[in-house]
Amino acid sequence: MVPLQAYLTLAAFIFSCGLYGALARRNAIAMLMAVELMLNAVNINLVAFWRYGPNREDLAGQTFAIFVIAVAAAEVAVGLALVIAIYRSRKTVYLDEIDLLQG
């Protein structure tokens, strides 16, 4: 059987990739994709912890994972709408060029 550590390591790796992408990329769409990676890492963690945890019958971890998936979908829908709104008026999705508000 695959040990719990393997799942956690995979999740940590994916989460780090996502976090790096979210902090390093200046393209709003790429940042959105990076955030999705982070959320997927969270889901791997949740399901792995549920599978190896003490209370397997209460399904808390799996339930949480399903909520995360549903909420992430809503979040992306709103996020893309905001990106499109910006793109229509500014013709760019690069955050360095979206700089009306600063100081």
Next chain:
Amino acid sequence: MEQFSLLAPEILLFTGGLVIFLIDVFARDRTDSGRGYATLALFTLSVAFVASLFQTYAFFELEVAQKPAAVLNMLEIDLFAALLKAPIILVMILITMAGSTYMNKRTERRGEFWSFFVWVTLAMSAALSASNLIMLYVAIEFLSITSYLLAGFLRDNQRSAEAGLKYFLYGAVASAAMLYGMTFVYGATGTLDLKGIAAYIAANDTSVLVPALLPATMFVMVGLGFKATLAPFFQWAPDTYDGAPTPVTIYLSTASKAIGLAVTARVFVVSMNALLVDWVPVMAGLSILTMTMGNLMALRQRDVKRMLAYSSVAHAGYLLIGITAVAAGTESYMDGINGLLIYLIAYMFTNVGAFLVVMVLEERANRTDIGAFEGLYRRAPALAVMLTVFLLSLAGIPATAGFWGKFFVFGAAVQRQYFWLAGAGVVNAGIAAWYYVNVVRVMYFGERETDAEPVSMPIGMGAVLVVCTLVVFWIGLYPDPLIEWATTASEQLLSVGS
């Protein structure tokens, strides 16, 4: 049935928002003035406010209802939640009354706006009571996603769209980090229930749990700190507050921030107290960093709306002192949490007032820089006097509400002998007083625009400003009831945690 009556405010808010949304979907009238939608929103919020008042009253007066009630093991309806829920709904009512003209003039999708506005109140009242990590996440995310939409609601306005996008990108990363932390809390304790987590920690060897839970809690703090605009996660706040439609800015800087701090308090007091880790250095560090950065940035601003945005970041720092100095189980008069509650309630009404005055001037001159306030006293004496009251209350001058908030929060730090923390707070309050008083000085002694016509404002706006002023003076001059309520609420919360 018992459980549903406990959820009365939430059910009312949900239904009201849905009704507005459905009317809008079926009417599809882009030329509608929007006054009907705003009135419906106002009505829903008022009914929910009355329901939450009854709830608060029941907790205080009826012996049977003294114990917090859990609903579906997901929500904990206790005094702490009830005492914040009523003021938060009242703040949303005030914003609706004052901001409906502003909003209806600027957008065509009025029905959508007001239904989201009601639902965002629902999200906040759910977050206040959440006692399970799933519920906590869903409520906070509900609040965030609705707020992204509202901040970027004027999508043809480049500033509003940019405010929404920046808020969204920071918020998405912060909430993913918070979730990652929550998974480790779940992995270490095997439960998602806040009290279950506390029970597990208390029953097991903490030296084994600390290495897993300490970093996990720090990740959770990222998400909550983002909502509460704590350093170093506050960079979105000034930009979003500046660009978002002003009614949205007002609730983001008051009610939404209150949720961030209230949830932080609940998570740390209820579930993490048993960990026996010394949180003080971390929390105190965040607190000092937040207030210092907020104040230093506010000092540099020439734009009053932006200055208030940075000053509201600084206030989050003062508020965090209350959570840092939590003293559970002691006989102390100031236990930190009651300071947090008093400060939050005082701050919300003060800040709503201050932002509304800015909104009046924005409506008139379409600018919010300090120049727009020059000689305001001669053009609109009532407005200038009320703004003076709000700014003095934000600075924490005695006889205003803000004084008692600072008194109890700093007092809690002193009582626990964190003199350096209280000292940092007082120094910061001094810096803050400088830029608040500067606006007051400009209003009374500024020279320009003396010949400009007087500023008029709608009746609704005037009424709301008067209500805010009265609340500020009521808490400032006669704080006893509020102190008593807050102390009872904090004792109840702390007794759960210890």
